[in-house]
Amino acid sequence: MNQAILLDNAQLIDGNGRAPFSAAVLIEGDQIAAMGEDALQRVGHLQHARRIDLAGKTVMPGLIDAHCHLSFDDAASNPEIFYQRRNALSALVAAYNAKKLLRAGVTGILDPDSVFENMVDVRDAAEAGVIEAPRISCGCYALITAVGGTAGRLINDTGITGYYKSVQGKDEIVAEVRRQVKVGADWIKVHVSGVVPRYAHLGERCSWTQEELNLICELAHDLGVPVMGHCRGSQSTYRAAKAGVDLIFHGTGMDEQALDLVIDKKIPVCPAFTFQANMVDYGHRLGTDPALISLFAREITDSAESMRRLVAGGVPLLTGSEAGFSMVPYGHWHYREMEVFMRYFGMSSLQAIHCATGAGAFALKMAGQTGVVAPGMKADLLVVDGDPSQDVAILGEPGRIVQVFVGGQSVDLSPPRERKALAGWRMPSMGQQLTREFALSGAGQTPHSQPEEL
Numbered sequence: 001m002n003q004a005i006l007l008d009n010a011q012l013i014d015g016n017g018r019a020p021f022s023a024a025v026l027i028e029g030d031q032i033a034a035m036g037e038d039a040l041q042r043v044g045h046l047q048h049a050r051r052i053d054l055a056g057k058t059v060m061p062g063l064i065d066a067h068c069h070l071s072f073d074d075a076a077s078n079p080e081i082f083y084q085r086r087n088a089l090s091a092l093v094a095a096y097n098a099k100k101l102l103r104a105g106v107t108g109i110l111d112p113d114s115v116f117e118n119m120v121d122v123r124d125a126a127e128a129g130v131i132e133a134p135r136i137s138c139g140c141y142a143l144i145t146a147v148g149g150t151a152g153r154l155i156n157d158t159g160i161t162g163y164y165k166s167v168q169g170k171d172e173i174v175a176e177v178r179r180q181v182k183v184g185a186d187w188i189k190v191h192v193s194g195v196v197p198r199y200a201h202l203g204e205r206c207s208w209t210q211e212e213l214n215l216i217c218e219l220a221h222d223l224g225v226p227v228m229g230h231c232r233g234s235q236s237t238y239r240a241a242k243a244g245v246d247l248i249f250h251g252t253g254m255d256e257q258a259l260d261l262v263i264d265k266k267i268p269v270c271p272a273f274t275f276q277a278n279m280v281d282y283g284h285r286l287g288t289d290p291a292l293i294s295l296f297a298r299e300i301t302d303s304a305e306s307m308r309r310l311v312a313g314g315v316p317l318l319t320g321s322e323a324g325f326s327m328v329p330y331g332h333w334h335y336r337e338m339e340v341f342m343r344y345f346g347m348s349s350l351q352a353i354h355c356a357t358g359a360g361a362f363a364l365k366m367a368g369q370t371g372v373v374a375p376g377m378k379a380d381l382l383v384v385d386g387d388p389s390q391d392v393a394i395l396g397e398p399g400r401i402v403q404v405f406v407g408g409q410s411v412d413l414s415p416p417r418e419r420k421a422l423a424g425w426r427m428p429s430m431g432q433q434l435t436r437e438f439a440l441s442g443a444g445q446t447p448h449s450q451p452e453e454l
């Protein structure tokens with residue numbers, strides 16, 4: 001058992017949305033044993049306890065990122081994930097990147113789908129103490145139909161493509177859900193909607209029948225495993241909610257009927273807007289296609305009203321960074337969904353912090369066990385220099401998170417060792433088109449100082 005630790009003199013944000021208050025916190029083993037006067041009395045009876053004076057600091061629950069792809073390694077495109085990743089190497093790199101999450105104050109993630117479904121192994125390694133990482137709850141491959149997902153024709157008609165598995169008909173659905181449960185999925189992930197290239201103007205469309213979605217939920221629930229669905233558009237969200245999906249990712253573009261059903265069933269929604277918000281604010285500086293920028297800008301603004309109604313209707317909103325892509329690199333943006341919730345949905349900082357902590361515990365299948373600073377909870381805690389209830393963005397500032405506990409263990413926050421290129425890991429690009437005009441004009445960008453990991 002770890003030595004008992006008393007966190008004294010700090011301001012507390014409890015993760016339940018309550019205003020900050022002062023109270024000591026006593027950690028014993030992997031739990032918060034007591035708080036306030038109880039903690040001070042109890043520590044007097046302990047032989048070996050370490051007291052840490054945290055005057056001027058804030059203690060709060062660790063962040064829970066409910067949508068983080070730890071096996072993608074900040075990929076710049078789907079083809080990079082589908083064709084350049086290798087199984088063992090991407091698991092090793094995931095372990096390296098996990099350290100960046102801890103340094104950013106992330107003590108738990110839900111990883112929806114992974115290449116080679118290798119997050120199952122990364123999770124088991126973390127749980128056994130083989131690697132240091134946040135708590136991990138994960139899916140295996142995302143189930144998809146041959147109609148496709150967000151990668152169009154890149155997705156094979158059958159079998160596996162990257163983090164997807166295409167299933168056709170009842171027999172394949174039954175076999176795959178059971179197989180994923182056997183290999184250790186915490187959740188079954190379904191890509192309920194997708195873009196079909198020739199029909200892209202219709203947005204993402206539902207690619208499953210009601211019966212198929214019902215079957216997935218029945219099978220998974222029968223085995224005690226929850227289901228999460230990637231849903232954009234009314235029909236996919238409505239059918240997924242009707243089938244009994246337990247968590248909805250994105251949930252944008254809902255009509256009245258879909259909204260009513262989600263509110264009625266109180267299905268948690270993780271919009272994962274950080275990706276879009278980053279593209280809107282910074283895409284023009286990254287050379288992102290302006291059409292793509294305005295598409296994603298509309299996704300946020302068009303859905304703000306329905307997200308507000310979900311919140312008013314008592315539906316938990318969870319924060320998700322979509323980290324794993326180059327637009328949202330690991331360790332940089334995990335706090336940002338709170339800003340998005342405040343800016344677009346009118347939440348207070350404490351409500352947004354609750355979404356990223358207390359509410360997020362559901363994604364870890366640990367509701368009532370973590371995400372909140374209270375006696376009996378797991379000691380998954382941050383010590384922050386400053387007050388995030390005044391400005392959540394300080395959680396993204398380097399050096400502000402001075403200590404992180406996962407299960408009562410203080411984690412190593414030293415920077416990860418510098419990384420060199422991995423052969424054959426990134427997609428090489430020829431850069432922009434070389435027209436004659438461009439060649440003769442003498443214009444050009446300075447090349448990357450380091451040719452990046454081809």
Ligand SMILES: [Zn+2]
Binds near residue numbers: 112
């Ligand atoms: Zn995702």
